[in-house]
Amino acid sequence: MTMNLSPDDKRELFGEFNPDQYEDEARQRWGDTDAYKESARRTSSYTKDDWARIKSEAAENTARFGDAFASGEAADSVTAMDLAEAHRQHISRWFYDCPLDMHRGLGDMYVADPRFTANYDTDRPGLAQYIRDAIHANAERMS
Numbered sequence: 001m002t003m004n005l006s007p008d009d010k011r012e013l014f015g016e017f018n019p020d021q022y023e024d025e026a027r028q029r030w031g032d033t034d035a036y037k038e039s040a041r042r043t044s045s046y047t048k049d050d051w052a053r054i055k056s057e058a059a060e061n062t063a064r065f066g067d068a069f070a071s072g073e074a075a076d077s078v079t080a081m082d083l084a085e086a087h088r089q090h091i092s093r094w095f096y097d098c099p100l101d102m103h104r105g106l107g108d109m110y111v112a113d114p115r116f117t118a119n120y121d122t123d124r125p126g127l128a129q130y131i132r133d134a135i136h137a138n139a140e141r142m143s
Contacts, residue, residue, distance in 0.1 A: 003019060003020070003043060003046070003051070004044060004045075004046070005048055005051065009048050012048075013048065013051050013052060013055060014055075034096070035095075035096040035097070035098075035102065036096075038095070038096040038097070039095040039096045042094065042095060042096070043094075043095065054090075054094050057090055057094075058090060061083060061086055061087050061090060062120070062127075062131075064083055065080070065083050065087075065127065065130065065131050065134070066123065066124050066127055068080050068083060068130075069124055069126070069127050069130045070124060075130050075133035075134045075137055076133070076134070076137035080130070080133075080134035080137065080138075081134055081137050081138040081141055082138075083134060084103075084107075084131070084134040084135045084137070084138035085138050085142070087103075087131070087135070088100070088103045088135070088138070091103070091106075100138075100139040100142055100143060101139070103135055103138075103139060104135060104136055104139050106135070107131060107132035107133075107134075107135030107136060108132060110128045110131055110132050111128050111129050111132045116128060
């Protein structure tokens with residue numbers, strides 16, 4: 001993912017998280033895919049305001065997932081599946097077309113890769129699994 005932001009802008013937007021730290025790994029794993037190429041093309045033109053909006057939308061989606069999870073809403077409930085669909089649409093809008101099967105794979109990665117799990121489970125242990133399950137339920141619903 002290409003970010004045309006200054007180091008100061010990145011620190012302002014992302015704090016201690018460095019979005020460039022996984023760039024080499026992402027390029028090695030997915031660099032030959034159409035999705036990676038499309039994401040690189042799109043993100044190369046994003047401004048600081050675009051990144052702020054992307055971050056805000058993603059945080060809102062995660063917070064809403066967290067609220068649904070904490071309230072006992074089932075991962076296959078309409079609420080959770082609608083949040084999963086909003087998550088998929090966010091990816092499609094900002095990065096690359098995210099078909100249902102690809103979205104399932106992302107959900108699986110959220111629980112298979114401890115870095116992703118830690119990101120989602122920081123405040124609500126089990127949230128990564130919940131999001132994964134909602135993504136799968138949504139894919140079943142939409143198929």
